[in-house]
């Protein structure tokens with residue numbers, strides 16, 4: 001079956017999807033891509049990502065190009081290369097194409113697993129898959145409407161049973177007119193939308209027949225198990241094989257760890273968490289109430305015991321547990337010739353001044369120049385960041401003493 005007469009690229013993976021090495025002739029060199037007369041590289045389509053691999057010049061095997069992405073345009077397959085195409089790759093020359101085996105194998109298994117899950121969901125709930133995104137490790141299936149968690153559980157268990165039972169996967173071309181009525185009835189995909197006279201039907205023994213041009217593994221046992229990654233009602237994401245097992249184990253370990261921390265059984269963790277969150281919120285409320293009481297008491301002490309330099313009274317304290325707005329509230333307005341320097345939650349240093357000769361923003365400005373800290377504010381209230389609050393409070397005191405001389 002050669003289509004090369006009408007300039008179409010012959011797709012070798014349709015007749016032999018296990019073909020990982022092939023010879024072909026360069027038909028055209030495009031800006032960053034090469035078009036061959038035939039290819040075993042799968043071009044991205046139907047949700048399945050493209051193959052990657054190499055193109056090697058047959059007469060000079062040291063000349064290799066990495067194929068990063070493959071796509072089909074108007075029946076011609078373009079192999080996109082990293083970087084510029086060297087001048088020794090010319091039209092008419094023979095190349096050897098090598099497909100990245102691991103990636104292809106993963107994509108075939110991923111794609112086949114999607115057939116199984118979509119077939120199961122359509123079979124038991126009559127819900128069609130409208131789109132699928134098939135990556136090497138993660139598959140996302142978009143359903144035409146939402147399913148419940150119970151329905152999803154049922155579908156995943158059934159799909160896994162089918163996978164593990166080892167069902168044969170076949171693909172074959174049929175003339176549209178040759179397809180029997182009982183095949184048509186259960187066929188996934190819309191036959192009426194296919195323009196070509198021939199269609200490719202991929203079938204999974206006793207489970208599924210669907211119209212598909214992708215690559216698939218030969219037996220569902222090659223896939224391993226599938227395991228949920230994310231669920232949003234009509235969007236199901238899952239992993240398969242070893243990735244699925246790794247995810248199961250890591251989730252189990254996480255839940256077991258959490259159950260120990262919560263002193264409950266693993267299956268009770270989910271029910272315990274809302275209570276833990278409620279308890280935490282209550283504790284936070286109590287804590288902030290206690291903080292307000294503590295702040296009030298400390299502020300009384302601070303105001304009763306100011307530091308006196310000349311005519312100036314200075315209030316200073318570390319209130320790192322309290323919000324700035326509460327500290328300023330408790331401080332109230334300053335009388336004449338008063339300064340306040342507090343550490344508040346952040347930690348941030350807040351300077352409050354009623355002095356005309358030494359404003360709050362002036363103190364902060366000098367402080368920021370002396371340190372690498374950032375800050376600013378108004379003549380009455382200014383603030384600066386602090387990395388070492390004890391040291392920074394000392395620096396500010398020094399600035400004030402110097403200025404007051």
Ligand SMILES: [Zn+2]
Pocket residue numbers: 111112115202212213214215216
């Ligand atoms: Zn398929």
